[in-house]
Amino acid sequence: MTRVLDTHALMVFLEKEPGYEKVKGYFIEALHADNHLLMTSVNFAEIYYLVLREYGEKKLAEVENIIRALPLDLIDVDVPLAKEAGRIKAVKRMSYADCFAAALARNRGGELITGDREFKNMENEISILWV
Numbered sequence: 001m002t003r004v005l006d007t008h009a010l011m012v013f014l015e016k017e018p019g020y021e022k023v024k025g026y027f028i029e030a031l032h033a034d035n036h037l038l039m040t041s042v043n044f045a046e047i048y049y050l051v052l053r054e055y056g057e058k059k060l061a062e063v064e065n066i067i068r069a070l071p072l073d074l075i076d077v078d079v080p081l082a083k084e085a086g087r088i089k090a091v092k093r094m095s096y097a098d099c100f101a102a103a104l105a106r107n108r109g110g111e112l113i114t115g116d117r118e119f120k121n122m123e124n125e126i127s128i129l130w131v
Contacts, residue, residue: 002110003030005039005072006101007046009113009131014047014063019115019131026113026129030071038108041076042085042100075104094118102126 003026013023030037047067052060075081077100084103089096098118105112105126112119115131122128 001035002105002108003035003037003129004101004105004108004110004112005037005043006112006114006116006119007043007050007097008116010039010043010047010067010072011050012115012131014051014066022129022131023113027071036071036073037113038073038075038104038110040081040097040100040104041074042097044074046097081107088122092121094121 005023005026009019009023011017012019013027026037044067047063048060051063077085081100081103084107085096085099088094088099088102088106092099092102094102095118098116101112101114102119102122102125104110111127111129112122113129113131119128
């Protein structure tokens, strides 16, 4: 099964917030199944700027090393994915980056891993694994 991480889920993991164990479990499952989790480059950019703004360059380098070691594939945004994210943004009250995570989950027929309640309005359209 394809699983997509949104920004919120990866931040929960990185900051060991409530839900950390669940996200860690998804990474462990991905390793054992040799089936990496997916994240869009837009969501990665969101992680990048959040860490840089809050913690600076040194912490950002540490976080990038952690992300590189995870069973996580970053998916570059192409035109079809951008169009799908645009369709979602046109009709849903969601952040721009969240629309890309939802679009990737929808396009790949996968499950979205999140704890962000903004995705509540997508529950009838994509499968969501709540952390």
